[in-house]
Amino acid sequence: MGDNEDKFISILENHKGIIYKITNSYCKNKSDQQDLMQEIILQLWKSYPKYDNQYKLSTWIYRIALNTSISNYRKNKVRKEKTTELTPILTTSVNEVSPKEEEKYSDLQKFIKELKEIDKAIILLYLEGLSQKEISKIMGITSSNVSTKINRIKISLKQKFNTKNHSS
């Protein structure tokens, strides 16, 4: 295995959570998620020689992962019929989370999946703890625009949680 490959794999190892969470939010099922992960990793590998040190590695990964996910125009119906199980690139079994936490998280994921593609990207970056300035750099919109959008999306997510709590 070459030096470049070693470095690349170690970068992926350190940032695997980003890829997992983004693909999880943009895909409806596991096989789509595995396929999207594969596309993101291929894009990362292709862009890796041109990686510019002036950007943080995470900024570079977020941009590629979000661009690939948003433009991932796949035909879900056909895919479900034709797909064969892919060997997982990333595997997980989160059993240590309490059922209540698990339920809240899956509700949050469900509500995020219902958002429009660009809104979804912004709220993911916000939840990941990135500053407005960093989000603005990744997305290419002004910080004030980021702030306005985040507030609107948060209100919408909170309303969905409240509606769910009232109905249950």
Add this chain to the structure above:
Amino acid sequence: MKDTELMNIWKSYEDKLDQVLTLNKEIIHEMTKEKMNKNILRLRWPKTATILIGIPFTLLCYFITFVGVKAQAVFVTFGFGIISIVMSAMLISYMYHLYLINKISCTEKVMDVQKALAELKIASFHSTRIAIIQIPFWSISWVSYNALVQSPYLYGGINLIVFLAMSYFTYWLYQNLTIRNVEDSKVSQFLFSGPEWEPILKASSILEQLDGYEANSNR
């Protein structure tokens, strides 16, 4: 629900997630050897295929036009001349699209990349609308001048009706094949169900979202 609560839900899962995520290094190693990029390939192949089929077809149209000129066959020259011009315009636009695809880099800002991708897909849609313009000219390409002189009313009348009917059909198709109609119209769904056309609706929706963001920042 407090502001921080959303982040806490996310973080509670994230902490556990980082511990249990396992990266399959063998697969990554295999993938780094892959030369092809599926995502870009999906955009590129329908255009490349159209260009590869379109070039010999357009050359053939030009050849028939040339033969028509030599034989002084007015209708053949006119019909195939127009078809050749429309086909050339389509080919040039498809080549330009390929050039744009090669320029798009996923490492750039999300909004810029998504705008370029969405505009590219919508440009493909407009290329198809240009292609439709050639339909009525197929009907006059076969008209014989001698037959027209001999039977101006019957032969000429039938051909005129066919030409007018095809012109009206083309006009109707051109008017109805708009991005807004792709979702509702059965004709659009029938014509635009190929691999190149699946992304059109999503591209249109992404552009609308981006416009929303631009409008927001201009306020």
